[in-house]
Amino acid sequence: MTTMTDTPTRPTPPNVSIVIPIYNEQENLPDLVAKVGEALLPTGRSFELICVDDGSRDRSAWVLRDLAAKTPWLKPRYLMRNYGQTAALQAGFDAATGKYVATLDGDLQNDPADIPALLDRLDNDASVDMISGWRKDRQDKAVSRKLPSMIANRLISKVTGVTLHDYGCALKVYRGEIIRRIRLYGELHRFIPILAAEAGARITEVPVRHHARTRGVSKYGIDRTFRVILDLLLMRFMMRYLHRPLHAFGGVGLWLLVPGLAALAWLLGVKLFGHDIGGRPLLLAGVMLSLMGVNLIGLGVLGEVLIRVYHEPEGRDQYRLREAPEGDV
The missing domain is CATH 1.20.58 (Methane Monooxygenase Hydroxylase; Chain G, domain 1)
Incomplete structure (x- = not known):
């Protein structure tokens, strides 16, 4: 006979889900996981770290597996092949169950220590649904990355009306209901703030720390600029004419x-x-x-x-x- 105590209980969702797409970052993963723990454990918040391996060609998947065996709050996901950053983020969002959702890049250029302050802002300010990081003192040495990024940020802000200094910063924090309203496809990860604004999010921007890459290789090239322009045309259409x-x-x-x-x-x-x-x-x-x-x-x-x-x-x-x-x- 089944008693009340036999009824299975659903696990309590964590306060925050941290989603990080991973591609060929085997050298950075141990430090990345450790720094996330150092940032979140002292806050007393319950959290989960969802690292999505996007078909890495190095040993990132094996490193994640070994780290997850000894880290209860690490919940890796492994994609069958390299689908791209947008699909990896969507896979992480699908797995996220937290009240808040935070995103980072896996190259340690974003600082996980900034996350608690952003979460506190969401806790204390009901007028904000999404906080986007601003790499005000960007540490990238290559001018070929800084100048196109600056031009793209101004162009996107002008065309879409969602004004941000730094669309490319991966460090962002959202209320969970906002993330669950949007779906990513193609290469729309660059335009998540626009999709969030379309879903009703109130957005603010906060300066965050930025570090130079010390290990691994950047995955971005000059061809990214042309893809941004094409995707921007799509976003402009979606914002103005999707329903008409x-x-x-x-x-x-x-x-x-x-x-x-x-x-x-x-x-x-x-x-x-x-x-x-x-x-x-x-x-x-x-x-x-x-x-x-x-x-x-x-x-x-x-x-x-x-x-x-x-x-x-x-x-x-x-x-x-x-x-x-x-x-x-």
């Missing part, structure tokens, strides 16, 4: 269709007066503009149908509510 694609495609379509039809109407009048229009470049331009305009408007209508399919059958909300604010204004 007809306004984006249909607007451009009308700008093409109206002059195209006007050109064809004028040529029709010329033809009615007995003039030959077969060899006129304006005829080809009018036809092309009209066809492109119709195609874009049709694409916008198709997008509207897909948005309704996305929202209506599964009851996904287009908005979220907050609890009533506490305290005085």
Whole structure:
């Protein structure tokens, strides 16, 4: 007979889940895990460290396995192959159960000792849902990394309206419900603050420490800049037109269709007066503009149908509510 004491109890979720994507960081892992412990254990907070090995080609997975055998709060995840930083972060977010979620890079350039202060800020300030680190005194020696990063930060802030000094800083802390509202794919890990803002997060930025890399090799190259620009175009579209694609495609379509039809109407009048229009470049331009305009408007209508399919059958909300604010204004 089953008694009340026989009923299994669910483990209490930790106060904070720390998510770190790992790729070829075998030399840094022992110090990384140790520094996270040194930072969090004295605070008395319950925590879990989720290191996601993103198909490393060195012995990172074996090092994580051995560290986890003697570290109860280390919970590694191992991806089947190298999927990229975005997928590794999403795997960590899927495994995270904490009230708060913090992220770091695995190269020890971020300082885990900064995490407790950021968590305290979330505890004491209900008006903030996400804190993004700002590497104010960045220790990267290569100008080829600093200058493109500075340009990218200003461009992203200008285009999206989410103003941050340092989008590239991996040290960030979130309320868990914010992370569970967003999904990452492609290479959107660079734009998590924008996705969080779209999900309703109130964001602030705090200066954090930054250290020069002493071991391992940087995984970033100049080609990253071009990928950022392409992803930024996607983010701009998602922020302005995700729920109204007809306004984006249909607007451009009308700008093409109206002059195209006007050109064809004028040529029709010329033809009615007995003039030959077969060899006129304006005829080809009018036809092309009209066809492109119709195609874009049709694409916008198709997008509207897909948005309704996305929202209506599964009851996904287009908005979220907050609890009533506490305290005085």
